[in-house]
Amino acid sequence: MEVITSLEMYVADRNAEWLGVPRLVLMENAGAAVARNILKKYPHASRVLAVCGTGDNGGDGYVAVRHLHAAGKEVRVIALGEPREELAARNYQAVKRLWGVEVAVAQSPLELLALQDWLMWADVIIDAVLGTGIRGALREPHATAIELMNIAPAPKVAVDVPSGLDPDTGEVRDKAVKAALTVTFHKAKKGLLAPSAARYVGELVVEPIGIPPEAEVVVGPGDFAYLNFSRRADSKKGDHGRVLVVGGSLEYSGAPVLVAKAALRAGVDLAVVAAPEPAAYAAKAMGPDIIAVPLEGPRLSLKHVDRIASLAERFDVVAIGPGLGTEGETPDAVREIFRRLTGRKPLVADADALKALRGEKAAGITVYTPHAGEFKALTGVDPPHGLRERVEVVRQHASSIGAVILLKGRYDVISDGSRVKVNTTGTPAMTVGGTGDVLTGLVASFLTKTTNPLEAAAVAAFVNGLAGEEAAAQLGFHITASDLLDKIPGVIRKFAREDVTPASSRA
Numbered sequence: 001m002e003v004i005t006s007l008e009m010y011v012a013d014r015n016a017e018w019l020g021v022p023r024l025v026l027m028e029n030a031g032a033a034v035a036r037n038i039l040k041k042y043p044h045a046s047r048v049l050a051v052c053g054t055g056d057n058g059g060d061g062y063v064a065v066r067h068l069h070a071a072g073k074e075v076r077v078i079a080l081g082e083p084r085e086e087l088a089a090r091n092y093q094a095v096k097r098l099w100g101v102e103v104a105v106a107q108s109p110l111e112l113l114a115l116q117d118w119l120m121w122a123d124v125i126i127d128a129v130l131g132t133g134i135r136g137a138l139r140e141p142h143a144t145a146i147e148l149m150n151i152a153p154a155p156k157v158a159v160d161v162p163s164g165l166d167p168d169t170g171e172v173r174d175k176a177v178k179a180a181l182t183v184t185f186h187k188a189k190k191g192l193l194a195p196s197a198a199r200y201v202g203e204l205v206v207e208p209i210g211i212p213p214e215a216e217v218v219v220g221p222g223d224f225a226y227l228n229f230s231r232r233a234d235s236k237k238g239d240h241g242r243v244l245v246v247g248g249s250l251e252y253s254g255a256p257v258l259v260a261k262a263a264l265r266a267g268v269d270l271a272v273v274a275a276p277e278p279a280a281y282a283a284k285a286m287g288p289d290i291i292a293v294p295l296e297g298p299r300l301s302l303k304h305v306d307r308i309a310s311l312a313e314r315f316d317v318v319a320i321g322p323g324l325g326t327e328g329e330t331p332d333a334v335r336e337i338f339r340r341l342t343g344r345k346p347l348v349a350d351a352d353a354l355k356a357l358r359g360e361k362a363a364g365i366t367v368y369t370p371h372a373g374e375f376k377a378l379t380g381v382d383p384p385h386g387l388r389e390r391v392e393v394v395r396q397h398a399s400s401i402g403a404v405i406l407l408k409g410r411y412d413v414i415s416d417g418s419r420v421k422v423n424t425t426g427t428p429a430m431t432v433g434g435t436g437d438v439l440t441g442l443v444a445s446f447l448t449k450t451t452n453p454l455e456a457a458a459v460a461a462f463v464n465g466l467a468g469e470e471a472a473a474q475l476g477f478h479i480t481a482s483d484l485l486d487k488i489p490g491v492i493r494k495f496a497r498e499d500v501t502p503a504s505s506r507a
């Protein structure tokens with residue numbers, strides 16, 4: 001049986017919406033599935049009581065209530081409070097307008113105890129109190145609700161997860177509903193299959209609810225859940241990331257600056273460019289936001305390796321490659337720096353660095369961002385045109401190299417060797433040089449916001465593509481890579497939670 005974690009489920013749910021399947025449809029399908037299973041398993045039950053929480057799990061419960069009422073059952077509802085989420089609230093209002101359904105609101109244990117006769121009245125009880133959104137120790141009146149449901153003789157039907165059970169581990173921290181049947185959605189939550197969970201789960205039925213398989217592969221708004229953009233009130237410089245960019249040469253000075261500017265726009269505290277002198281001085285001239293460390297001579301060479309390795313110690317992420325060129329000792333220097341850092345320092349390798357890294361094994365948090373030509377230089381393989389075949393080739397090479405590979409193109413294919421994500425944002429206007437450097441800066445920045453490099457790369461591709469779309473919406477096919485930089489903050493703020501958490505709360 002395929003399993004899924006509650007976080008993966010949250011992502012699939014939000015990304016299904018990104019693909020055009022409204023979340024209200026998912027909720028309707030979920031609640032209808034619960035009703036259908038109750039009618040099938042308990043055909044002679046005429047009195048159904050639903051106990052609904054204040055989240056979407058409760059929302060599913062309200063949908064099931066509506067369907068069972070329509071099927072001629074006598075249905076009552078105990079609501080543990082007015083739902084806050086829009087979808088659950090809409091279904092709550094719809095149930096309250098049904099004059100044939102009695103709804104009681106119980107926000108305290110006392111109010112619940114006054115409704116104990118309802119729990120005794122029921123032939124079947126729907127547990128729609130808590131699902132995958134359970135956090136921490138049970139609060140009231142949820143804890144009392146679980147207790148009273150367990151005391152009641154009627155069989156319990158749990159919506160998605162028996163309330164009180166941890167959906168990912170199957171542990172019961174305080175108490176949980178002992179269900180006769182659990183109707184879970186889309187895929188089994190890992191915790192439901194834990195041996196210790198069996199006495200709470202009862203019979204397990206997995207019901208599809210209309211989430212397309214692509215929702216688990218496409219990059220979308222849900223993926224932002226892996227990244228932390230919030231800040232503590234007592235933050236200090238450096239808390240939100242320091243990125244070192246090793247790039248540039250006599251010929252190229254813009255690339256490393258685009259990387260650094262993109263990283264700053266995405267939300268790091270410091271972006272420093274270590275570049276051969278001509279590029280470093282050019283970078284300094286480009287504005288006050290970038291710190292540039294000049295490396296003697298016209299290009300990166302072996303004499304710089306020690307300096308860069310020790311400089312890197314003071315940074316969270318190192319991006320290497322943009323604008324380095326492939327002349328002279330540069331490839332040897334890249335290999336030497338890579339060998340010293342991979343597995344010890346989160347790394348993003350792009351552009352000219354990739355040509356030098358063919359045959360190298362990566363370790364730890366390392367992300368490669370090749371386009372098709374660089375992929376061939378890196379692996380010797382021309383990426384196939386078909387998306388399925390391309391996914392397989394990227395996955396295989398990510399696995400054999402030991403790095404996350406983000407293969408750029410009309411669709412960006414990202415894999416860590418096992419999981420795969422496909423980014424569909426972007427526009428042909430982005431073939432202008434430098435948009436890959438902006439992407440590298442985004443990857444570097446997001447590696448300071450998560451420990452999941454696959455998701456850092458996936459969200460970077462997503463943001464880069466949308467920034468390109470927004471720039472192209474204004475300028476058509478006349479954008480430059482710099483035009484993406486100012487679009488980055490707006491794109492991120494559309495999807496990321498950027499709270500300021502009080503200084504006192506633990507990180």
Ligand SMILES: NC(=O)C1=CN([C@@H]2O[C@H](COP(=O)(O)OP(=O)(O)OC[C@H]3O[C@@H](n4cnc5c(N)ncnc54)[C@H](O)[C@@H]3O)[C@@H](O)[C@H]2O)[C@@H](O)CC1
Pocket residue numbers: 009010012013014026027030053054055056057058059060085129130131132133134135136137138139140142159160161185209
């Ligand atoms: N993710 C998906 O793909 C779908 C999810 N759906 C339903 O949505 C559920 C997840 O909904 P939510 O994320 O809103 O979360 P839940 O509805 O599972 O729980 C969140 C609610 O419970 C409260 N709560 C959390 N922990 C608590 C505790 N320890 N003590 C007391 N109260 C607590 C929260 O304040 C919030 O009101 C799923 O289990 C499923 O039933 C369905 O609508 C179908 C689609």
Ligand SMILES: Nc1ncnc2c1ncn2[C@@H]1O[C@H](COP(=O)(O)OP(=O)(O)O)[C@@H](O)[C@H]1O
Pocket residue numbers: 370371408409410411412425426427428429430431432433434435436437439461464465
């Ligand atoms: N035809 C396209 N449609 C949509 N996005 C594209 C297209 N071509 C490139 N991109 C996007 O442009 C960005 C950089 O592509 P790339 O070819 O690597 O540029 P660079 O040469 O600057 O590295 C990537 O984010 C990629 O997704």
Ligand SMILES: [K+]
Pocket residue numbers: 057127128129130131158159160161162163
């Ligand atoms: K539940």
